[in-house]
Amino acid sequence: MMKGDNLSGAYSLNALSAAEREAHEAALRGSDEARNEATELQDTAVLLGLAVAPVTPSADLRARLLAQVAVTPQLRAMENRADAVAGPAETKARLRWSRPATAIVSAAAAVALIVGGIAVGTTTLRPEPSYQASQMAAITAADDVQELDTTLAGGEKITLRWSPELASSVIIVDGMAPAPDDRVYQLWYIGESGPRAAGFLPVTEGVEAWQVLEGDMHTGDQIGVTVEPAGGSKKPSTDPVMVIDPA
Numbered sequence: 001m002m003k004g005d006n007l008s009g010a011y012s013l014n015a016l017s018a019a020e021r022e023a024h025e026a027a028l029r030g031s032d033e034a035r036n037e038a039t040e041l042q043d044t045a046v047l048l049g050l051a052v053a054p055v056t057p058s059a060d061l062r063a064r065l066l067a068q069v070a071v072t073p074q075l076r077a078m079e080n081r082a083d084a085v086a087g088p089a090e091t092k093a094r095l096r097w098s099r100p101a102t103a104i105v106s107a108a109a110a111v112a113l114i115v116g117g118i119a120v121g122t123t124t125l126r127p128e129p130s131y132q133a134s135q136m137a138a139i140t141a142a143d144d145v146q147e148l149d150t151t152l153a154g155g156e157k158i159t160l161r162w163s164p165e166l167a168s169s170v171i172i173v174d175g176m177a178p179a180p181d182d183r184v185y186q187l188w189y190i191g192e193s194g195p196r197a198a199g200f201l202p203v204t205e206g207v208e209a210w211q212v213l214e215g216d217m218h219t220g221d222q223i224g225v226t227v228e229p230a231g232g233s234k235k236p237s238t239d240p241v242m243v244i245d246p247a
Helices: 006-012 018-029 032-051 061-070 130-141
Strands: 104-106 113-115 146-151 157-163 168-174 183-191 194-200 209-212 222-229 242-245
Touching (some): 130 157, 130 168, 157 242, 168 222
Parallel strands (some): 104 242
Antiparallel strands (some): 168 209, 183 222, 222 242
16 A cells, blocks of 8 residues: 555546545645645646547447457446446436525626636546546536636535536535535436436535536536435435526
């Protein structure tokens, strides 16, 4: 096991075991210097990803990969993953919530809206798998990227960054309390037909967190956050603690 400062670089690349990550996050909560270092390293990792020119794969690449997967022994699926989610077809909800949200963030309500040219600089102190980082980088680099920033009454800083062209969005939170024990923060796209499950938002005490929402963001969608039982729900079981309206 790596010790001391040697953990910082591996942590920024999501290369730690679960035990190492938990121990390092405990150290981060007690050190401003360590948190700053982690942020700088993760910013660098994202910038390096953006600096690489995209490469269009050959037409037969998918077929060759699938053929290789078919003959390659697979490891057992990881159990009890906190970020495991059901597929979109299993998580569609048909009804909206019956009562108003606790907090509604709206660009139409004098909240700052920034269009285009947004610099990379906000990253999670709990890295997600590499595909999450690449999705966030793609949103940030999109020509039509937009960003909505606000601070809630409790002091929580919330950022929504999205690209209509990519139909994708990322939520970034700072100062938000972790979900209660045996509960999770679940993300939703809220459209005309009701809420659609969009993954989970893992929050660690004292550190910034972000998550790219799963599924496509449709025109007119709001983004909601609810507190759900561990493992999540197919449709919201509580009123949202936050609703973000990018309209």
